[in-house]
Amino acid sequence: MASDSKYITLIKKTSQSLFPIICNNCGSKTLIPNNLGVCTVCELIIIKEESDSQGKLFETVIPLLTKNSVIEASKALDGLSKSATTPSISYILGVFYGILSDYAYFNLNYNGKGFMEENSSNKYLSLDLTSKSKEFFFRALKLISKLEQKGNDILYLEFMTNIKLGRIFYALNSLKALNANKTEAYCNYANMVYAVESKRKDSESFVKPMFSTSLNSFFYLSKVFTQKKKLEDAITILKFINENVNMPISYAYLIKLESMVAAAGFN
Numbered sequence: 001m002a003s004d005s006k007y008i009t010l011i012k013k014t015s016q017s018l019f020p021i022i023c024n025n026c027g028s029k030t031l032i033p034n035n036l037g038v039c040t041v042c043e044l045i046i047i048k049e050e051s052d053s054q055g056k057l058f059e060t061v062i063p064l065l066t067k068n069s070v071i072e073a074s075k076a077l078d079g080l081s082k083s084a085t086t087p088s089i090s091y092i093l094g095v096f097y098g099i100l101s102d103y104a105y106f107n108l109n110y111n112g113k114g115f116m117e118e119n120s121s122n123k124y125l126s127l128d129l130t131s132k133s134k135e136f137f138f139r140a141l142k143l144i145s146k147l148e149q150k151g152n153d154i155l156y157l158e159f160m161t162n163i164k165l166g167r168i169f170y171a172l173n174s175l176k177a178l179n180a181n182k183t184e185a186y187c188n189y190a191n192m193v194y195a196v197e198s199k200r201k202d203s204e205s206f207v208k209p210m211f212s213t214s215l216n217s218f219f220y221l222s223k224v225f226t227q228k229k230k231l232e233d234a235i236t237i238l239k240f241i242n243e244n245v246n247m248p249i250s251y252a253y254l255i256k257l258e259s260m261v262a263a264a265g266f267n
């Protein structure tokens with residue numbers, strides 16, 4: 001267990017060196033190193049000086065993004081769907097519906113006293129939220145395709161949207177364009193995500209340099225550990241992140257790993 005505590009010490013160290021901020025993309029509370037960083041909720045780049053009007057759009061939804069208010073939150077998101085006129089807003093809606101879908105799914109599997117009818121309604125709710133999430137990710141891509149010019153922020157958004165949709169090949173196209181522009185703020189994080197999601201053998205070497213600037217790097221480290229079949233280490237990291245950092249993606253992944261372990265009859 002010595003290696004576990006080593007990573008948790010690192011996560012604590014990083015958390016203490018970062019500053020709290022409200023993400024100007026999605027309105028969530030998060031931590032970044034200085035004037036520039038990656039949001040732990042939406043994974044978009046936060047530039048401190050930029051306008052926070054888009055973040056304010058989600059003000060009413062943020063407090064509802066919890067395991068216990070999935071229905072209320074999805075209604076609030078439905079109310080915002082007409083506002084999805086930009087790629088970035090559409091992407092955030094995709095992310096938020098995805099988070100709610102994970103929560104609905106959680107209620108399905110881990111609600112010990114749940115009745116069959118309740119389980120099946122949670123299942124349909126989760127599927128419905130997943131399809132809404134995909135719908136908004138595709139809308140983001142459609143809006144991006146209509147743009148005449150793509151700056152780094154748009155290339156990065158296109159990259160992340162394809163990653164969220166599991167379209168690794170399309171993500172690579174945006175990544176190549178991003179790397180050609182050599183803007184570190186976007187490239188370093190995107191290259192890490194791509195290395196892990198495409199299961200590169202040396203992906204850990206992309207993750208480690210990000211430890212000091214992004215808490216999300218520890219989420220990607222847990223994915224690397226999973227790929228290396230070090231499930232216990234992956235779960236230890238995810239449990240700690242899940243309890244201490246505002247990072248809903250870590251929650252869904254933790255459940256997946258715990259179910260895998262349970263299904264395989266470990267422990």
Ligand SMILES: [Zn+2]
Nearest residue numbers: 023026039042
């Ligand atoms: Zn955000």
